[in-house]
Amino acid sequence: MGKISIHEWFSKKQKEKQQQNSSSEKLNIPDNLWIKCVSCKTALYAKELKENLNVCPKCGYHFKLSALERINLLIDGGSFKELSPTLKATDFLGFFDSKPYAKRIEDAILKSSLNEAIVIGEGLIENIKTSLGVMEFSFMGGSMGSGVGEKFTRMIEHSIENKIPAVVVTASGGARMQEGIMSLMQMAKVSAALGRLRETGLPYIVVLTDPTTGGTTASFAMLGDIQIAEPEALIGFAGPRVIEQTIRQKLPKKFQRSEFLLEHGMIDLICERKNLKGTLSKILKFFVE
Amino acid sequence: MKQNFDEIKNLLPFESHLKDLFKKIEELKKLSEKEEVNLEEEIRMVRKRIDAMRQDIFSKLTPLQVVQVARFIMRPTTLDYISLIFEDFIELHGDRNFSDDAAIVAGIAKLDGRSVVVIGHQKGHTTKELIARNFGMANPEGYRKALRIMRMAVRANKPIISLIDTSGAYPGLGAEERGQAEAIAKNLREMAVFTVPFISIITGEGGSGGALGIAMGNRVLMMEYSIYSVISPEGCASILFRDATRAPEAAKASKITAKDLLEFRVIDEIIKEPVGGAHNNYKEAAANVKAAILKHLNEISNFSSRELVADRYNKYRNMGIFVE
Structure with missing residues (x-):
């Protein structure tokens, strides 16, 4: 040799x-x-x-599941009524990186057949009427800008007005940088809506899916009365790369995965997809019955 | 208090050409000592010239230059402002769960005779101080300490003043283990329903969720050369442009200066800074901050609890630009 x-x-x-x-x-x-x-x-x-x-x-x-697949998985057949389907982001900063934000929005709409990175509405989960928000990761990484913030807030307001529980399924890289400070302000806005919901006593359930990070985690994704995660989903505040650069050491295996969060007391349970609807309905029943 | 600092050493990169004028002042001082002549008038003239030039420079700062001012190591910190604005400050420590985070200070104090709670991120003026304060980057326990003490203010029915100066929440391993995201998120939800007047001032860097985590005031004010952003210009450039050297562009595109944010009505007022930035005159900077706090506090101090919550809710509820 x-x-x-x-x-x-x-x-x-x-x-x-x-x-x-x-x-x-x-x-x-x-x-x-x-x-x-x-x-x-x-x-x-x-x-x-x-x-x-x-x-x-x-x-x-x-x-990953698309928002529509997720809705089909969770909501009783034909009972979903979408809210604010035409609400869209707009490029108010005239922001462009490798392409203009306006074009990015257009492309995302074409690619996903959705108008924003979250679909909101009302439907039945095993006969329990619920507000539901489902994020679409393929729409600009599920990032939260004004559109997502507004739709999430409306979803929570819909719960309050109709006295029904709220469920959100997250999948998001965090704040939408193309909207600058306005995307940061969405964190305040959605959390304020949840502050109101909490005062009504209505339940708010979060289902964390892969990945959920940044400003989304540091606002509505971590505020559930019950926090459910799909197995092995990446969930965290800072991205693993940023942390590695900051602390200059390798991160432990399974760091920021659902199992890690469960171990550290950050979530209530990990639920496989096939059991998700059943688990959700049992939890919702606990609150509404 | 770092007031009489070396002016030449502490020139910002974009005003380094003022060095010669400062040297001239030194020469005049030496000369007047040596020859025992009165050169006060000459010195005053040079000073005037410096101020005029500075005024001109600072009126045309690029967003990235504003970032440099906002991050400047000599910029007054929260503790500097506390000592100049409030009386009888008693610092309170700890989150009662894990530890005391030195990156956030909190306590009770008097503001013009009225009892308030004051909290803020703490940086420092030397490397040693900065390390002790983790460069003003709080861990979850910092946000939990802030929440504990803000809730105490609510129970005691006292106003809350928060001073914001952080590049962001600390992105560390322990921070993730202990729930950085949850700590910030909970603060946001709780701050939204506080029944007491709440004023937040961005004094230096308003870095993303780490800043917002103690900044949900009824009124949000910004110092003239502070910044408030969802991500640092460097971070934005490296993620979106895949090139950290394009930070100037990112700073410009992201709209992070006080003027920009006032236009978007994300903030309520810009607090004027002394010529050449707050670090050139702590007293004047602090006096301006104090006047602004008092003005806004007076405007909302006769709101009922319910009105305060509604006022704050509507403020944030209406933020966002979209089409339908």
Whole structure:
């Protein structure tokens, strides 16, 4: 065997890895027939995955659900009435990074067929009338700007007016930087709405899904009377990269994952997707019956 | 109190060309001592010239230059303001759960004879002080201490004054373990329903959730050269532009200066700073802050508890720009 330096060995390994990755991506992407599980790397039939609520049948990894899929999962058939469906963000700062915010909004609307990163409405969860907000991560990373803040607030106000519980399913990278300070102010706004809801005694339930970070976590995502999380969801205030840079050490395994939060007393329970509706309805019954 | 500091050493990068004028003053002083001549008038003239130039420089600061002023190590800190504005300050410590966070100070004090609670982020003027205060970046226990003492103000029916100066809540491992997000979120929800007058002043850096976590006043005021933002210009540039060196652009685009925020009605008033920024005259800066606090406190002090809550709720309820 010819001698190679450690450095060469690493770069060779890295090259091999890159080649593997690119070829497997090529296999997966074309018509979405096959999807490789992010966690256990098993190749899964897209159809099979879908039928299993986007949960890997092999290892239980929870893939993301779209807002509409989530509503279908949780709300009794045909009972969902959407509120404020036409509410949209607007580029009031004239902000542009790699593309103008106005264009970003447009693209996100086209891509997701939604007008904002949260869908709100009213529906039945096993016959219990509930306000529901579901975030859409594919819409600009589920970021909270004026639109999301306003819709969430209206959802809570709908609960107060109709004396019904409120449930939110989060998936968000945090505040929408393209709206500057106004996105920070949404944290105040949504929390104020929850302060009001709390005084009515109506329950507010949070379902944390992967990922929920930043300003969303530091406002409505952490204020539930009951905090439920899907398994292995990333949940935190600062992003792991920022923390690593700050403390200059490697983060522990499973840091900021649901299981870590449970261990540290930050959430009430972890619930697999297949049991989510049943669990929610039991919790809601505790409050409303 | 850091008042008589070295003016030449403490020039901001964008006013370094004033160095020669300051040197001239020193020379004149030396000369007048040596030759025993009165050069007061000459010195006064140079001073006047410096002030005029400074006024001109500060009237045209770019947003990133304002950031430099807001972060300047000699800028008055919360404890500086407390000693100059309030009397009989008694600092109160600890969150009763985990520890006492030195990045946030809190206590009871008198403001013009009236009892108040005052809280604020604490930075420092030296590296040593900054380290002791974790650079003004609070951990969850800091927010929990603030909440404990603000709630006490509510029970005692006393106004709350909060002074904001932080680059943000501390992004550390322990902070996550102990629920940084929950601590801030709870503060926001609780502050919204406080039944006492509550005034918040951004004195230096208003860094995102870490700032907002003690800043939900009925009135929010900003010092002329302070900033208030959802993310630092550097953070914004590195995330959105994928290039931290584009911070000047990010600072401009994000609208983080007092003037911008007044336009968006996120704040209620801008507090004037002395020529060349608050660090050049602590007394004048503090007097301006005090006058502004008293003015706004007087305006809302005859509100009933219910009116105070409604006033605050409506303030934040109406924030946001969207289309429908």
